[in-house]
Amino acid sequence: MVDNAPWLIVGLGNPGPRYAGNRHNVGYMVVDLLAKRVGATFGRHRKALAEVAEARLGFGADAPRLVLAKPLSYMNLSGGPVVGLAQFYKVPPEQIVAVHDELDIPYGQLRLKFGGGEGGHNGLRSMSGSLSTKDYVRVRFGIGRPPGRQDPADFVLNDFSSAERKELEFLVDRAADAVEAVVVKGLAPAQQIYHTA
Numbered sequence: 001m002v003d004n005a006p007w008l009i010v011g012l013g014n015p016g017p018r019y020a021g022n023r024h025n026v027g028y029m030v031v032d033l034l035a036k037r038v039g040a041t042f043g044r045h046r047k048a049l050a051e052v053a054e055a056r057l058g059f060g061a062d063a064p065r066l067v068l069a070k071p072l073s074y075m076n077l078s079g080g081p082v083v084g085l086a087q088f089y090k091v092p093p094e095q096i097v098a099v100h101d102e103l104d105i106p107y108g109q110l111r112l113k114f115g116g117g118e119g120g121h122n123g124l125r126s127m128s129g130s131l132s133t134k135d136y137v138r139v140r141f142g143i144g145r146p147p148g149r150q151d152p153a154d155f156v157l158n159d160f161s162s163a164e165r166k167e168l169e170f171l172v173d174r175a176a177d178a179v180e181a182v183v184v185k186g187l188a189p190a191q192q193i194y195h196t197a
Contacts, residue, residue, distance in 0.1 A: 004065075005065075005089070005090055005091050005092060005095055006054075006064070006065035006066060006067045006089055006091060006095070007057075007064055007065065007066050007067070007091070007095050007096075007097060007183050008067045008069060008082070008085055008086055008089060008091040008095060008096045008097070009031055009034065009066055009067065009068050009069065009097045009099065009179055009183075010027070010031075010069045010070075010071065010078070010082055010085075010096065010097065010098050010099065010127070011027035011028045011029070011030055011031030011032070011068070011069070011070050011099045012024075012027035012028075012071070012075060012078055012098060012099065012100040012101075012123040012124075013025035013026070013027050013028035013029075013070065013071075013075065014074050014075050014157075015070070015071075015072045015073075015074070019157070021159035021160065022156065022157050022158060022159055023101050023143045023155065023156050023157075023158065023159070023160055024075060024101055024156040024157055025101075026099075026100070026101045026141045026143070026172065026175075027070075027098070027099040027100045027101065027123075027141070028070050029168075029172045030099045030139070030141070030172055030175045030176050030179065031053075031068045031069070031070060031099060032070075033172055033173065033176045034066070034068055034176050034179060034180075035053040035055070035068050037176065038053075038055035038056070038057065038066070039055070040053035040054060040055040040066075040068065041053055042068070042070065044072075045069075045081075045084075045085065045088075047084060047088050048080075048081045048084030048085045048088060049071065049072045049073050049080065049081045049084070050069045050070060050071045050072055050081040050082075050084070050085060051069070051070045051072060052067055052068065052069050052070075052085065053067075053068040054066070054067055054068075055068070057180060057183055057184065058184075064183050064184065066183070067085065067089050067091070069081070069082070069085055075122055075123045075126075076122035076123065076125075076126055077126055078123040078126045078127055079126035079127045079128070079129055079130025079131065080126075080130055082096070082098075082127050082130060082131065083127075083130040083131055086131065093131055093133050093135050093136045094114075094135060094136065094137075096131070096136040096137065097136070097137040097138075097139060097179055097182060097183075098123070098124060098127060098136060098137070098138050098139070099138075099139045099141065099175065099179060100121060100123055100124060100138065100139070100140065100141065101121075101141055101143045101156060102119070102121070102140035102141060102142050102143060103119075103120075103143060103144070103145055103146075103152055103155075103156070104119055104142075104145075105140055105141075105142030105143075105144070106142050106144050107142055107143055107144040107164060108142060108167060108171045109142040110139065110140065110141060110142065110174065110175055110178050110194045110195075111140040111142070111194075111195065112137065112138070112139055112140070112178060112182060112187060112190055112191050112194060112195070113137070113138050113140065113191075114135065114136070114137050114138075114187055115134045115135045115136070116134060116138075117134070118134070124138065137182055137187060139175060139178055139179055139182070141171070141175050143155075143156070174194075177194075178190055178193075178194045181193060181194070
């Protein structure tokens with residue numbers, strides 16, 4: 001961890017109202033909630049194609065600084081805005097957290113990890129390529145596999161089902177808690193909390 005460097009929390013998604021309720025946009029939903037919790041407002045960044053909100057997580061001069069970000073490029077081009085923000089705020093890769101949907105995890109489950117593969121996720125692939133490393137934190141929000149023969153690409157670009165939406169607010173809240181735990185407690189303690197459920 002680099003002294004004085006903020007944590008860059010990136011919610012992956014696609015910009016615009018057409019995509020707002022999509023499974024692929026759960027990363028946006030989580031960072032929106034984090035901003036609401038800390039009383040921060042998103043604004044267009046002057047150097048990177050992203051909306052950002054800056055805040056501290058807690059009170060006092062030693063409270064961790066957060067840069068909450070929603071890239072305004074489409075998902076498969078997320079890396080450009082992320083690397084632009086990382087350079088602007090001088091954030092090392094190990095203090096970048098990508099919040100994203102994950103097909104290979106059952107709906108509503110969370111998995112936290114550092115580094116590793118992208119599992120076919122275009123947003124992560126773009127981030128890893130632009131950052132020239134896979135060594136950043138991922139908060140993986142399970143959306144499950146598509147039913148029947150539905151194409152995964154169509155599935156992620158559909159809105160959550162009515163049954164899923166009944167739990168979605170609680171699950172997004174829990175994912176925001178997990179991000180805060182990574183920042184405050186560290187990855188391993190956060191994994192112990194959120195991998196048990």
